[in-house]
Every structure is written in C-alpha cells, then in structure tokens.
Amino acid sequence: VLTRKFSISTSQNAIKTVTVIGGGLMGSGIAQVTAQAGQTVTIVDLEPEILNKAQKSIQANLGRVAKKLYKDDPGKIEGFVKESLDRIKISTKVEDSVNSDLIIEAIVEKLDIKQELFNKLDKLAPEHTILATNTSSISVNAIGSGIKRKDKFGGLHFFNPVPVMRLLEVIKSDHISEDTYQTMMEWGKSVGKTCITCKDTPGFVVNRLLAPYSAEALRMYERGDATKEDIDIGLKLGAGFPMGPFELADYTGLDTNKFVLQVMHEMTKHPVFEPIPLLDKMVAEGKLGIKTGEGWYKYK
Ligand code: CAA
Ligand code: NAD
Known part of the structure; x- marks a missing residue:
C-alpha cells in the first residue's frame, strides 16, 4: 500500500x-x-x-x-x-x-x-x-x-x-x-x-550538508544581515525547504544543533563548524526550541 x-x-x-x-x-x-x-x-x-x-x-x-x-x-x-x-x-x-x-x-x-x-x-x-x-x-x-x-x-x-x-x-x-x-x-x-x-564520514550525507547551511544562517542573523524570520521565509519560498533554518533548529533542538557542530568541528577542523557565540548563549539559557517552549521562536 x-x-x-x-x-x-x-x-x-x-x-x-x-x-x-x-x-x-x-x-x-x-x-x-x-x-x-x-x-x-x-x-x-x-x-x-x-x-x-x-x-x-x-x-x-x-x-x-x-x-x-x-x-x-x-x-x-x-x-x-x-x-x-x-x-x-x-x-x-x-x-x-x-x-x-x-x-x-x-x-x-x-x-x-x-x-x-x-x-x-x-x-x-x-x-x-x-x-x-x-x-x-x-x-x-x-x-x-x-x-x-x-x-x-x-x-x-x-x-x-x-x-x-x-x-x-x-x-x-x-x-x-x-x-x-x-x-x-x-x-x-x-x-x-x-x-x-x-x-563513516563526519555527518554522513545529510548532516554534512545541513550543518554548514544552518551554521551560516545563524552567522547571517548574528551579523545582523537579515532577521531570522526573513531568513526562514527566504529558504522556504526561495529554495523550497519545508522549514527555514531557525524553525528547523527549534524543531530538532538547539542543543542538538550545537552538539552536531561541535562534533563536526572536532572531526573536520573546518572553520564553518566553529562555535557560534549566539547559539552557545541560547543553549546556556536553556532556550532549546519547541521542547523547552522557547528557542529562536516562542511556543506556548
Ligand atoms: N507521525 C506521523 N505523521 C506525522 C507526524 C508524526 N510524528 N508528524 C507530522 N505528520 C504528518 C501529518 O499528519 C501531515 O500529513 P499530511 O500532509 O499527509 O496531512 C504531514 O506529516 C505534515 O504535518 P503537518 O501538517 O503537521 O506539518 P508540516 O506540513 O509543517 O510538516 C514536517 C511537518 C514534516 C516536520 C515538515 O515541516 C518537514 O519536513 N520539516 C523538515 C524536517 C527535517 O528537515 N527533518 C530532518 C532534521 S535533521 C535530522 O533529523 C538528522 C539529525 O541527525 C539531527
Ligand atoms: P532523546 O533524548 O529524545 O532520547 C534518548 C533516550 O535514550 C532517552 O529517553 C533516555 O532515557 C534513553 N537512554 C539514555 N541512555 C540509555 C541507556 N543506556 N539505555 C537505555 N536508554 C537510554 O534523544 P533523540 O533525539 O531520540 O536522539 C537519540 C539518538 O538519535 C542520538 O544519538 C541522536 O544523535 C540521534 N538522532 C537524533 C535526531 C534528532 O533530530 N533528534 C535525528 C537523527 C538521529
């Protein structure tokens, strides 16, 4: 079926x-x-x-x-x-x-x-x-x-x-x-x-490609190039993604996001996986996404 x-x-x-x-x-x-x-x-x-x-x-x-x-x-x-x-x-x-x-x-x-x-x-x-x-x-x-x-x-x-x-x-x-x-x-x-x-390579196929994309989105927001809302809309309407990078981070968990970046950095030493201060701050504040009621967005 x-x-x-x-x-x-x-x-x-x-x-x-x-x-x-x-x-x-x-x-x-x-x-x-x-x-x-x-x-x-x-x-x-x-x-x-x-x-x-x-x-x-x-x-x-x-x-x-x-x-x-x-x-x-x-x-x-x-x-x-x-x-x-x-x-x-x-x-x-x-x-x-x-x-x-x-x-x-x-x-x-x-x-x-x-x-x-x-x-x-x-x-x-x-x-x-x-x-x-x-x-x-x-x-x-x-x-x-x-x-x-x-x-x-x-x-x-x-x-x-x-x-x-x-x-x-x-x-x-x-x-x-x-x-x-x-x-x-x-x-x-x-x-x-x-x-x-x-x-058995770092991040396999999907996370190897998703992690740099999500890291670059966070850096774009951190620099003040665009709002997180506009970045999410951009990727959904301009590239056909079902969720923008901030919505997806809230969905999978900011702690998971941070951890994946950390492990990928340890394994590859690639600068794209370097720590992102804004992400670290959110995780330290317990703003982990949907599961804690707040991440990049607020949830009731
Ligand atoms: N079980 C069964 N069905 C479910 C479900 C669940 N847990 N969650 C949602 N659905 C179904 C809904 O019934 C609905 O079905 P129809 O379209 O047939 O009616 C469909 O899925 C869509 O659900 P919603 O209408 O509630 O929401 P949506 O259209 O916004 O879709 C989504 C939700 C499927 C999560 C979609 O937004 C999406 O694909 N997002 C991206 C998810 C993604 O990228 N995941 C990978 C993360 S990376 C990872 O997982 C790897 C890692 O190692 C961290
Ligand atoms: P989770 O925290 O929702 O679930 C983990 C569960 O494992 C908890 O219920 C915990 O009680 C249990 N547990 C811990 N140690 C145990 C042990 N020794 N014996 C039995 N149970 C134990 O985590 P999750 O998001 O389901 O992730 C689980 C794994 O899947 C991780 O390796 C994660 O990296 C991977 N993964 C997660 C995602 C995601 O989007 N969350 C996607 C793909 C893969």
Whole structure:
C-alpha cells in the first residue's frame, strides 16, 4: 500500500524481530515504523515514564498514519492501530531484550555511553544479531570499536520525524560484511524508507550538508544581515525547504544543533563548524526550541 508520505511494505526480510534501545524522540519513531511494517519490536529505556510517553505518542501517530492509509476504508483503522500496538513490547532492561534479529541504538549522543552499551550488547545478543547505531554525528567505527562482531555492525540513521521523513542513511562501517549491509538496506525498504549509503564520514550525507547551511544562517542573523524570520521565509519560498533554518533548529533542538557542530568541528577542523557565540548563549539559557517552549521562536 502506498500513499504520498507513508508506505507499508509487504516485502520479506531476514529481520523479523527488532529491539530499539532508547524510547525518546527517535527511538519511538523507529519502533513505530517497525511495528506498522508488521515486525515485532521491543523498546528499551531506562525511564518507565519515557516508555509510557513513547507508547502514547506511537498510538497517536499510528492513528494519523491509519487515517491516511485507510481513508477509503475507515473500518480498518482501529484494527491497524491495535495490531501495530500489539507488536510493540516495552522494557527497562537491556539484558532481557536482546533476543532480536536487529538491535538499533537511539540513546543519548555520547560516545562513551554508546560504546559501553554496544560492548554489553555484543556479549549478550545472539550470534546472528545485527547491531546498529542511529547516531547523528559520532563516528560509527568509534562507537563499535570495542565489539567483536564488527562484520555485523553499522549505522542506520533516521530523520526526525521518523514516521514522516522517507530517508534512511545506511552507514558502511569499516568492517561491515556485504551480507549485513544488504540486510540493512532490505530492512530499511521493509519499513518504508528509501535508503542511501554513505561511508563513516563526519555527518554522513545529510548532516554534512545541513550543518554548514544552518551554521551560516545563524552567522547571517548574528551579523545582523537579515532577521531570522526573513531568513526562514527566504529558504522556504526561495529554495523550497519545508522549514527555514531557525524553525528547523527549534524543531530538532538547539542543543542538538550545537552538539552536531561541535562534533563536526572536532572531526573536520573546518572553520564553518566553529562555535557560534549566539547559539552557545541560547543553549546556556536553556532556550532549546519547541521542547523547552522557547528557542529562536516562542511556543506556548
Ligand atoms: N507521525 C506521523 N505523521 C506525522 C507526524 C508524526 N510524528 N508528524 C507530522 N505528520 C504528518 C501529518 O499528519 C501531515 O500529513 P499530511 O500532509 O499527509 O496531512 C504531514 O506529516 C505534515 O504535518 P503537518 O501538517 O503537521 O506539518 P508540516 O506540513 O509543517 O510538516 C514536517 C511537518 C514534516 C516536520 C515538515 O515541516 C518537514 O519536513 N520539516 C523538515 C524536517 C527535517 O528537515 N527533518 C530532518 C532534521 S535533521 C535530522 O533529523 C538528522 C539529525 O541527525 C539531527
Ligand atoms: P532523546 O533524548 O529524545 O532520547 C534518548 C533516550 O535514550 C532517552 O529517553 C533516555 O532515557 C534513553 N537512554 C539514555 N541512555 C540509555 C541507556 N543506556 N539505555 C537505555 N536508554 C537510554 O534523544 P533523540 O533525539 O531520540 O536522539 C537519540 C539518538 O538519535 C542520538 O544519538 C541522536 O544523535 C540521534 N538522532 C537524533 C535526531 C534528532 O533530530 N533528534 C535525528 C537523527 C538521529
């Protein structure tokens, strides 16, 4: 079944069961698209409230998807939502949730915490299990540096909001096997995404290009060349972007913006990724965007 923004694939894939570690913004979206594609998924988070919140937001978003998928057959909406939800399990314990064909990590963007998790998963998960990280900007090879199954490890980089954005970047870590890479590409297709491939380079394809663009927009505003409102309008109406750079920063989070710039600067030393004082000030003041009620714009 295909609609403009959502596709539910019926293609068969080696992956039947998935574990998503981290039930926040990205993890809940990844779990949703997996469940709506007919696969069984377990979401693991340290916080029980986050898991409850994830279930609620998935239920609401599945409703939106179902309304579009079955607009000519509304009798099927309730069943689709219920069956998809029934395929989602939740847990606060990684060790009880490793029995899957694929484990995707979507936890906090910190190298040492991610490494620790992967070292644990490598020891606990069945031999055939593929391990993947959804990191935005950290080196995939560095995240998996301590694991043994380097042939069964790579990056699966989704975009926010996961149920809507149609892209999946499949990141080829240095030691990934052809078999694992092909399985990841197939799996991406099975959850309705168009997959592109990138080597393990800073920011991969999309963030490597988006980060300089957003940094230059902030500097333009900082210099007083144009208002943030006009920069946003300019990029939307003059270049066809769905959101301007300030709206997008509020949407993804100014802290994420700052962090991506920082990591890209560490990795490339390119001056375009140098710190931006105005962005640092906003983050220090806790103005992180929609999630805190204020960023470049105010939200109720
Ligand atoms: N689940 C399911 N459906 C959703 C949804 C969700 N979470 N959020 C929105 N939708 C659906 C809506 O139902 C609506 O569907 P229809 O058009 O079919 O009716 C559609 O998506 C559009 O939603 P809205 O009308 O509410 O809002 P919009 O038209 O302003 O679109 C947007 C919202 C899709 C977010 C759009 O503004 C957009 O594409 N923005 C850019 C997002 C972007 O660039 N993301 C990448 C960030 S970078 C990243 O993620 C990488 C990283 O590592 C940081
Ligand atoms: P988030 O803060 O919304 O969610 C992270 C979740 O991980 C939290 O709920 C936290 O409780 C949980 N967590 C932390 N450590 C854990 C552990 N050891 N075990 C289990 N759960 C743990 O963050 P997010 O925006 O969903 O980002 C998650 C990952 O996805 C990051 O690596 C981020 O860079 C990447 N990413 C984010 C975006 C975005 O736009 N936000 C886009 C693409 C990729």
